[in-house]
Amino acid sequence: MHLTRRRALGLAAGATSLAVFGFVPLRARAANAEATDAAIKEFAGGAVPQAGRIVLDAPEIAENGNTVPISVAVESPMTAGDYVQSVMFLADGNPNPSVATLHFSPMSGTAAATTRIRLAKTQNVLAVAKMSNGAVFVDTKLVKVTIGGCGG
Amino acid sequence: MATPKPRVKVPAKAAKGEVVTIKTLISHEMESGQRKDKDGKTIPRQIINKFTCTFNGQPVFWCDMAPAISANPYLEFTAKVMESGTFTFTWLDDNGSVYTAENKIAVE
Numbered sequence: 001m002h003l004t005r006r007r008a009l010g011l012a013a014g015a016t017s018l019a020v021f022g023f024v025p026l027r028a029r030a031a032n033a034e035a036t037d038a039a040i041k042e043f044a045g046g047a048v049p050q051a052g053r054i055v056l057d058a059p060e061i062a063e064n065g066n067t068v069p070i071s072v073a074v075e076s077p078m079t080a081g082d083y084v085q086s087v088m089f090l091a092d093g094n095p096n097p098s099v100a101t102l103h104f105s106p107m108s109g110t111a112a113a114t115t116r117i118r119l120a121k122t123q124n125v126l127a128v129a130k131m132s133n134g135a136v137f138v139d140t141k142l143v144k145v146t147i148g149g150c151g152g
Numbered sequence: 153m154a155t156p157k158p159r160v161k162v163p164a165k166a167a168k169g170e171v172v173t174i175k176t177l178i179s180h181e182m183e184s185g186q187r188k189d190k191d192g193k194t195i196p197r198q199i200i201n202k203f204t205c206t207f208n209g210q211p212v213f214w215c216d217m218a219p220a221i222s223a224n225p226y227l228e229f230t231a232k233v234m235e236s237g238t239f240t241f242t243w244l245d246d247n248g249s250v251y252t253a254e255n256k257i258a259v260e
Contacts, residue, residue: 067222078232091220095186098218102229107212109171109232115215116222118184 004032004095036092040128040138043088043101049128049138054087056127058141062119065145071114072127074137078104083132084111093123119145156180156200160241162255166233170259174205175228178243178251184219200225202244208237233259 040049053075062068074084083106089099104111111129119125122144129137161175178200185197197219204214213229231239236259243251 071228094220096218096220099220100218101216103214103216104229105210105212107207107210107232109230112230113213113215114226114228116226118220118222 032092032094032097036090036097036126039088039090039097040126043086043128043130044136045130045134047130047134047136049136051139052137054127054129054137054139056125056139056141058125058143060142061144061146064147065119065121066147067116068119068125068143068145069114069116070125070127070141072102072112072129072139074111074129076111076131078106078108078110080106081132083108085130085132087111087113087130088128089115089117090126090128091117091119091123092126094118094120099125119143121145154179156243156245156249156251158241158243158251158253160239160253160255162239162257164256165258165260168234168259169232171230171232172257173228173230174239175226176203176205176241176253177224177226179224180243180245182219182221182223182225186219198246200243200245202242203227204242204244205229205231206240207231207233208235209240212239233257235259 055073058070072087076084084104086103088101090097091099099117102113124140124142126140156178158178163172166172180200183198187195189195199219201217205212212231239255241253
């Protein structure tokens with residue numbers, strides 16, 4: 001946890017991140033809020049993340065934080081001219097917010113995927129989609145975790 | 153860890169233009185690098201960090217994974233098939249190993 005504390009304390013940029021992302025639906029500030037915001041910013045490449053088009057499905061309560069099923073679906077024609085390029089999953093209360101980045105192509109047919117993730121404790125899971133035209137969309141779900149899944 | 157075993161479910165047949173669902177699983181500890189052994193030493197990270205799916209050599213779907221993906225990584229996604237052919241799946245381990253699987257599909 002050292003690294004997390006040091007980062008949280010040292011980051012004056014944290015305040016700036018908060019201002020930049022003020023429009024994103026409010027979520028309780030979790031252990032790694034700054035790292036999460038930084039990851040979204042880097043992925044979005046200058047685009048402002050909007051709500052809509054992406055739906056993240058995650059359980060309200062996860063019995064076992066070691067294996068939490070999540071899925072994502074993004075509305076898109078998935079044609080060569082208009083498709084979902086990638087979707088990034090983040091978990092803002094994990095030691096490291098990065099979970100996975102999924103890359104789609106027009107051959108995907110749909111921008112939908114399911115996987116299972118580890119959540120250390122109750123926190124927000126985020127799904128951020130980047131479209132072929134640069135637009136970025138985000139959805140967030142709060143997942144309550146009864147038994148944490150980071151092995152410690 | 154025993155040699156990771158991939159398991160893939162792809163329909164055997166599909167209509168031209170159909171979007172099929174593909175389910176993939178590989179047995180792997182996905183050691184996160186967060187755990188400590190009984191002497192208090194951190195167990196080093198060793199995970200599958202990348203998964204790829206191609207169809208007749210064309211990339212369809214690929215995924216970069218972090219330690220927060222659960223052990224025995226499960227990935228379900230879709231593919232639109234326009235012709236018969238072979239799906240090739242690869243999993244890349246932190247230690248450089250590559251595990252692969254192949255599934256054919258007949259499209260009419």
